[in-house]
Amino acid sequence: MNATATTGKRAATRELILEHAYELARAEGLEGLSIGVLAQDVGMSKSGVFAHFGSREDLQLAVLEAGQLRFLKKVKWPALKSPRGLPRLRAIVANWVEWAQEYRNGCVLLTAAGEYDGREGPLHDAVTRQQAGWREEMCRAIGHAIENGELDAGTDPGQLAFEIYSLMLGLHHDAGLFGFEEARRHTLAGFERLLSSYRPDPSQRTAP
Template sequence: MSTTSTAGKGASTRETILGRAYVHACVNGLEGLTIGTLADQVGMSKSGVFAHFGSREDLQLAVLDHAGERFVAQVLLPALKARRGLPRLRAIVAAWIDWVRHSSDGGCLFLAAASEYDDRPGPLRDRLLAHETRWRAELARAIRLAVDSGELRADTDADQLAFEIYGLALAVHHDAGLFGYEASAKRGQTAFERLIRSTANH
């Protein structure tokens, strides 16, 4: 077998492990993720999993990055096809609310991780904060583009509006599991549109 084929197989195995680890962490949290449990789920030995991730913490960090890639692919990238301004901001929020469905993986890993690591200094909290900071920046950037297009008022505080939109998304996440996704998503969209009306150029 060539070196290229071996490398390709190794990358494929790593992605398989990450996919299974991601689903497990969505349900049980990153703290519930262990090399032994994951090895059993993917039908590998512990040493086989260790060959791809040198430690449990390395695995947890990789799962956080994997979650970030999935979020960008499902929420941000599709929304970038919409026109800059309110259409793009609306597309981002609609995709974000749709992300809450989680019909196949049990929940939002970032919400679970925030509960686990918000007051626990260390590499995992630092990585989570980096992902969250980048997302807030992307959200604020979309808002500033809506200001530049003249659809939102020139005095709009993009960081504050991003914070408020983030709060709406958290409320949808919270309510979806308790009261049902459809009702929660509708309330989230209604609240978002009211927030936009309060900031829009009339």
């Protein structure tokens, strides 16, 4: 077997392990990841798993990164096809709602934020970077809407991003308790009401 084939097989095995680890983390959280259970799932020894991920923490970090990539593919990147401003912000929220529906039985990113918010270490730092990066993306979309005159010039992007994020946390929370459709309805209604509160005041517009 040549070096290229060997490298390809190793990469495929790593992806297989990561896929199974991601599904386990959805159910048990990153802290619930068991190397023994994972090894059994993929038909490998524990040492075989460790050969691809040097430590349990390295595996957890890889799963967290995989979760972020899935989120960006589902939520951010498709929204970039929409025009800058409110159309893109609405697309982000619509895609985020779809994400919440798909992962209503377990979202690695959301669970990780709860697992590591009060801890120190590489996993806490990785979660913080991910969450801060997503807030920045939301602030950027909000900033474009402000530039377009679709939101009031005095809008604080960070505040509005926080409020949108809070709505989405409510969606995840209520979806499991009261059913997804009801949670979706409340979330989207709340989002539109929120945008209305940030609309420019027509009385403040200057005459041409």
